[in-house]
Amino acid sequence: MSEILLQIDGKEVKAQEGMTILEAARSAGIFIPTLCYHEELEPFGGCRLCIVELESRGSTRLVVSCVYLAEKNLVVRTRSEKIDRIRKMILELLLAHAPDSFVLEDLAKEYGADRNRFGKEPSFCIHCGLCVRYCAEVAKKSAIGFVDRGIHKEISFIPEIAARECMSCRKCFPLCPTEALQAAYVLTMGLTAP
Numbered sequence: 001m002s003e004i005l006l007q008i009d010g011k012e013v014k015a016q017e018g019m020t021i022l023e024a025a026r027s028a029g030i031f032i033p034t035l036c037y038h039e040e041l042e043p044f045g046g047c048r049l050c051i052v053e054l055e056s057r058g059s060t061r062l063v064v065s066c067v068y069l070a071e072k073n074l075v076v077r078t079r080s081e082k083i084d085r086i087r088k089m090i091l092e093l094l095l096a097h098a099p100d101s102f103v104l105e106d107l108a109k110e111y112g113a114d115r116n117r118f119g120k121e122p123s124f125c126i127h128c129g130l131c132v133r134y135c136a137e138v139a140k141k142s143a144i145g146f147v148d149r150g151i152h153k154e155i156s157f158i159p160e161i162a163a164r165e166c167m168s169c170r171k172c173f174p175l176c177p178t179e180a181l182q183a184a185y186v187l188t189m190g191l192t193a194p
């Protein structure tokens with residue numbers, strides 16, 4: 001694999017071809033916030049929190065850093081007024097669904113997001129898909145999935161599989177940025193209890 005050089009936040013960064021911008025930034029100790037990224041999972045690009053700006057010939061464009069591949073001579077900015085404004089909006093929308101999430105609360109402080117900007121619609125799940133993808137891709141159990149679509153979309157354990165597999169695994173629990181996963185599990189197990 002060949003090495004490429006790019007610039008992130010004014011710093012020259014060495015990356016391997018095939019790395020995403022997020023991976024290149026992390027390898028250089030540059031922080032980009034994420035909610036749906038996990039190094040063991042296929043890129044998902046769902047939450048959009050990891051957006052960055054690419055500069056080229058005086059203009060800029062936004063890309064999702066966890067899916068966009070690093071390229072030779074790219075000039076990347078991980079913070080700007082525009083990026084911060086978008087991250088703030090994303091966080092405000094997510095806080096309407098998961099107002100008690102510590103992860104979101106910390107990020108909200110960083111980006112000055114107002115937790116009360118949008119009316120509360122607590123569903124607790126923010127659809128990052130970490131649990132669903134981890135269970136399918138790494139644990140290979142597929143004990144949890146998404147049900148429904150659009151604003152009604154939510155996670156749900158598949159009772160027959162969960163009853164057999166989850167008690168001894170639970171590796172997805174620490175990945176959840178809200179309390180939704182544990183709540184869904186407890187509910188499922190409660191419903192399947194004899």
Ligand code: FES
Binds near residue numbers: 034044045065067
């Ligand atoms: S971390 Fe990149 S879109 Fe969620």
